[in-house]
Amino acid sequence: MIRSYEELNRFREKCAEAFDRQTRKVLVCAGTGCVAGGSLEIYKKLIEFGKEKNLNVQIELDFEDKHEGIGIKKSGCHGFCEMGPLVKIEPEGWLYIKVSLDDCEEIVEKTLKKGEPVERLFYEYEGKIYPEQFEIPFYKKQTRLVLGNCGQIDADSIEEFIAKGGYSALARALFEMSPDDICNEILESGLRGRGGGGYPAGKKWQQVSRQEEKERYVVCNGDEGDPGAFMDRSIMEGNPHRMIEGMIIAGVATQSHEGYIYVRAEYPLAVERLKTAIKEAQRLGILGDSVLGSDFSFHIHINQGAGAFVCGEGSALTTSIEGERGMPRVKPPRTVEAGLFGKPTVLNNVETYANVPLIIRDGVDEYKEVGTEKSPGTKAFAITGNVKNTGLIEVPMGTTLREIVFDIGGGIKDDKKFKAVQIGGPSGGCLTFDESHLDLPLDFDSLKKVGAMIGSGGLVVMDENTCMVEVARFFMNFTQNESCGKCVPCREGTRRMLEILERIVKGEGTLEDLDLLEEIGKTVSDAALCGLGKSAANPVLSTLKYFRDEYIAHVVDKKCPAGVCKALKSYSIISDKCKGCSKCARNCPVGAIKGEIKNPFIIDSAKCIKCGACVSMCPFGAVEEV
Amino acid sequence: MSVDLTKVDEILSRYGSQQRHLITILQEIQAEYRYLPREVLEHVADAMNISTAKIYSVATFYENFSLEPKGKYVIKICDGTACHVRKSIPILEKIREILSLNERKVTTDDMLFTVETVSCLGACGLAPVLTVNDAVYPAMTPEKAEKLISDLREGEI
Ligand SMILES: Cc1cc2nc3c(=O)[nH]c(=O)nc-3n(C[C@H](O)[C@H](O)[C@H](O)COP(=O)(O)O)c2cc1C
Ligand code: SF4
Ligand code: FES
Numbered sequence: 001m002i003r004s005y006e007e008l009n010r011f012r013e014k015c016a017e018a019f020d021r022q023t024r025k026v027l028v029c030a031g032t033g034c035v036a037g038g039s040l041e042i043y044k045k046l047i048e049f050g051k052e053k054n055l056n057v058q059i060e061l062d063f064e065d066k067h068e069g070i071g072i073k074k075s076g077c078h079g080f081c082e083m084g085p086l087v088k089i090e091p092e093g094w095l096y097i098k099v100s101l102d103d104c105e106e107i108v109e110k111t112l113k114k115g116e117p118v119e120r121l122f123y124e125y126e127g128k129i130y131p132e133q134f135e136i137p138f139y140k141k142q143t144r145l146v147l148g149n150c151g152q153i154d155a156d157s158i159e160e161f162i163a164k165g166g167y168s169a170l171a172r173a174l175f176e177m178s179p180d181d182i183c184n185e186i187l188e189s190g191l192r193g194r195g196g197g198g199y200p201a202g203k204k205w206q207q208v209s210r211q212e213e214k215e216r217y218v219v220c221n222g223d224e225g226d227p228g229a230f231m232d233r234s235i236m237e238g239n240p241h242r243m244i245e246g247m248i249i250a251g252v253a254t255q256s257h258e259g260y261i262y263v264r265a266e267y268p269l270a271v272e273r274l275k276t277a278i279k280e281a282q283r284l285g286i287l288g289d290s291v292l293g294s295d296f297s298f299h300i301h302i303n304q305g306a307g308a309f310v311c312g313e314g315s316a317l318t319t320s321i322e323g324e325r326g327m328p329r330v331k332p333p334r335t336v337e338a339g340l341f342g343k344p345t346v347l348n349n350v351e352t353y354a355n356v357p358l359i360i361r362d363g364v365d366e367y368k369e370v371g372t373e374k375s376p377g378t379k380a381f382a383i384t385g386n387v388k389n390t391g392l393i394e395v396p397m398g399t400t401l402r403e404i405v406f407d408i409g410g411g412i413k414d415d416k417k418f419k420a421v422q423i424g425g426p427s428g429g430c431l432t433f434d435e436s437h438l439d440l441p442l443d444f445d446s447l448k449k450v451g452a453m454i455g456s457g458g459l460v461v462m463d464e465n466t467c468m469v470e471v472a473r474f475f476m477n478f479t480q481n482e483s484c485g486k487c488v489p490c491r492e493g494t495r496r497m498l499e500i501l502e503r504i505v506k507g508e509g510t511l512e513d514l515d516l517l518e519e520i521g522k523t524v525s526d527a528a529l530c531g532l533g534k535s536a537a538n539p540v541l542s543t544l545k546y547f548r549d550e551y552i553a554h555v556v557d558k559k560c561p562a563g564v565c566k567a568l569k570s571y572s573i574i575s576d577k578c579k580g581c582s583k584c585a586r587n588c589p590v591g592a593i594k595g596e597i598k599n600p601f602i603i604d605s606a607k608c609i610k611c612g613a614c615v616s617m618c619p620f621g622a623v624e625e626v
Numbered sequence: 627m628s629v630d631l632t633k634v635d636e637i638l639s640r641y642g643s644q645q646r647h648l649i650t651i652l653q654e655i656q657a658e659y660r661y662l663p664r665e666v667l668e669h670v671a672d673a674m675n676i677s678t679a680k681i682y683s684v685a686t687f688y689e690n691f692s693l694e695p696k697g698k699y700v701i702k703i704c705d706g707t708a709c710h711v712r713k714s715i716p717i718l719e720k721i722r723e724i725l726s727l728n729e730r731k732v733t734t735d736d737m738l739f740t741v742e743t744v745s746c747l748g749a750c751g752l753a754p755v756l757t758v759n760d761a762v763y764p765a766m767t768p769e770k771a772e773k774l775i776s777d778l779r780e781g782e783i
Contacts, residue, residue: 033751036762081751227706227746265653265690266747268760306649306688309745323648325687341646384708384750391751422707458750460707474710478745484687 001285003293005175008167011284015163018061019153022071024112025090027151031077031234031392032269038101039085040074045101046087047072049108061159070112073157076150076238079392080138083123088133088151095133096121125410141407143370144394145378146354150238155273158280161241167286169360173249174294182253182360183209189359189367190376195221195312195349196424196455196531198375198444201356204346207336208254211344216256218247219321219340219347222263222270223305223312226425227478229458231380232350234392236263236270239354240277244300246353248291249360250346251298259300260340262317265307274302309482313530314339314347316484327484328530349456351380371397375443379457385422386413386463395442402438405461416463420547423447424455426475426539452542467564468547469554473501475539483532490533493524497540506567509555518544563625566610570626573614575600577622584614584623629665633658635673643674648684652691661692697733697740699778703756706746714754718743720768724775738782739775 002008028043050057058069078086083097110116123130130136153160173182187202224232247259281287289297303321310316311326318340320326339345359367368376375397384390388410412418440446447453480494503509521537528534553559560568578600585593592608595601615623637654641647671678685691703718733740749755752764
């Protein structure tokens with residue numbers, strides 16, 4: 001139990017010494033991606049081999065052993081998921097990529113025993129070998145502050161977190177600042193909510209502080225429902241204590257004593273790591289009736305979602321924690337006035353909380369050195385889709401899309417042409433495409449000007465083989481499914497828009513449909529109750545604006561330029577190439593192909609269901625897709 | 627069919643009868659029985675002193691609750707944006723074809739497999755992905771999915 005500021009500092013020194021005694025550290029990525037690639041087995045194997053070779057292997061900090069040790073750790077997501085499983089070697093800062101079980105013995109033998117690199121595991125790009133992690137182009141333009149500890153410490157170890165300065169911001173907030181000071185500092189830092197809206201966090205905290213009602217709550221939104229986004233997941237899994245520290249500071253600032261973390265059901269690993277983190281914090285007296293020996297109490301509870309995207313919306317989320325159907329409600333009263341259990345509530349996003357300790361620890365000025373004037377700090381993005389380097393990145397606010405997609409992301413996969421970036425998910429945001437959009441600095445305000453928004457930080461890159469009409473249909477299908485049904489504009493409007501889009505991809509749309517889509521879209525945006533409905537039309541409206549010609553091709557020419565929409569494809573047999581082997585006819589599931597052996601066959605397009613079986617079957621490449 | 631309710635009582639006693647625990651209680655029950663049997667919900671309603679209608683209203687709102695029994699292996703194919711643009715649908719189609727399932731019929735008759743889609747598992751860096759009872763399978767293809775299913779089946783014999 002840590003019972004005062006001094007005790008925390010003494011404990012930190014002890015942790016730091018033990019941490020530094022591990023003169024070599026092996027950090028095996030234990031983010032979801034690498035775990036799926038088998039990193040936990042690699043972790044075990046490394047320990048096993050290390051012990052076999054009589055190395056002083058330590059899986060946690062050893063306070064007793066005063067000899068130099070080798071720390072083998074499970075760390076948070078290193079971000080370079082495409083190249084996983086990843087293993088990082090300190091102090092050299094080497095990064096081994098695509099490590100397999102078979103490499104473990106060599107790593108132990110060479111690196112752990114002799115300090116030599118296993119060169120074949122280094123990242124190589126355009127003929128150049130990159131031994132050091134932060135020299136790799138993927139990392140070079142990043143500024144990893146919030147994710148900083150991911151890849152440096154064991155994600156489950158509170159001692160290592162403390163060794164690296166963890167919970168010192170909490171101590172400062174608790175012992176050296178008044179609640180008003182904290183709110184002011186957060187306000188001055190310009191920290192804006194990372195959950196999509198970009199609302200100033202300090203302002204929100206002040207509003208809660210001003211309420212008459214003294215029973216207040218701190219809620220962390222870890223619902224992260226946007227498909228294509230996994231930043232919050234990585235923070236919860238890889239740096240849980242940083243986020244918890246932020247929540248406790250919010251508690252101190254608003255004099256609330258109960259915190260709730262609402263985590264998506266699809267994130268079991270995050271729940272597990274958070275539970276461990278909470279238990280560890282309780283054990284050390286950082287959470288509980290007397291936080292760090294003070295008279296401030298704070299407890300944290302975890303609630304798991306049950307698969308409703310709309311529960312990411314503030315009022316729906318608090319209703320869901322109360323055990324009800326998670327439906328948004330009419331505002332006012334706002335969450336800061338009457339949130340969870342009808343009491344004043346601070347509701348912030350995972351990444352927002354994870355920023356708080358940085359501000360309190362390093363001060364406002366240092367925090368504001370990164371990022372833009374109106375949007376200080378960094379932003380984590382999940383970069384996915386048809387891009388070479390998928391993964392999790394953190395960059396200063398104001399970084400351009402071009403830098404993210406081409407410098408960090410390495411450009412488009414298989415050297416196809418870039419077409420669009422979908423940013424902010426189906427609800428949070430929109431699509432940007434135009435080449436000129438690539439040079440926009442990404443922050444909360446700049447993107448709004450082109451009808452997009454930063455949203456939560458999911459960036460899905462799309463190449464030329466993506467049909468934008470299909471993408472719009474895909475998002476509308478998502479939103480329609482997730483509409484809670486409470487208000488008519490969203491419930492009915494999204495269904496009608498989906499029907500129209502389905503018609504268009506089937507080749508049954510008309511030009512009038514495009515106008516109708518726009519009209520319904522605008523109505524839904526204006527009239528829906530919550531953010532889900534209000535932004536439901538964004539993907540449709542933005543694709544209509546920037547890719548109208550693709551829509552026209554679908555409705556007028558009945559063609560899908562990207563060759564995606566099945567119903568608009570047709571197959572025909574090139575008679576010169578056809579040898580009349582009958583293989584296609586035998587494999588057609590609906591008997592649409594007829595002909596005589598040794599003569600060219602013919603496809604009956606009325607019967608054809610466009611399954612493409614004939615294309616893949618033909619040994620002579622005689623079936624063409626038009 | 628009568629259901630053994632001792633497990634339910636055990637879960638209920640751990641949480642008490644405040645409504646704010648309802649969702650957690652239902653989640654634990656589903657983890658135990660693989661779905662929410664009607665008798666169990668009625669029992670929960672009595673024990674928590676909440677109307678059965680209320681419990682159904684909550685149970686039907688959230689997608690993760692199932693009122694029908696699920697298969698031993700619940701396969702969730704991710705059709706989030708990242709997986710979608712890296713071609714997740716052909717994987718779904720393949721699995722449904724192998725198991726003779728479709729959008730409406732999601733569980734095989736032998737109660738071995740349930741096939742669902744999910745919008746994003748948060749492993750987008752490895753798209754397209756699927757999960758089998760929470761274990762993540764990265765960078766899937768229709769061929770790999772076919773092999774996975776036959777492996778799971780073989781494990782059964
Ligand atoms: C449909 C919908 C889904 C949302 N999903 C999330 C989410 O998954 N995570 C999140 O942090 N915010 C989400 N939000 C935004 C929240 O309502 C809220 O603005 C945010 O959590 C506030 O935290 P912040 O100010 O720190 O960003 C969603 C909003 C809507 C309308
Ligand atoms: S806009 Fe849609 S999701 Fe939001 S309250 Fe209305 S129906 Fe529900
Ligand atoms: S979109 Fe499939 S894991 Fe995120």
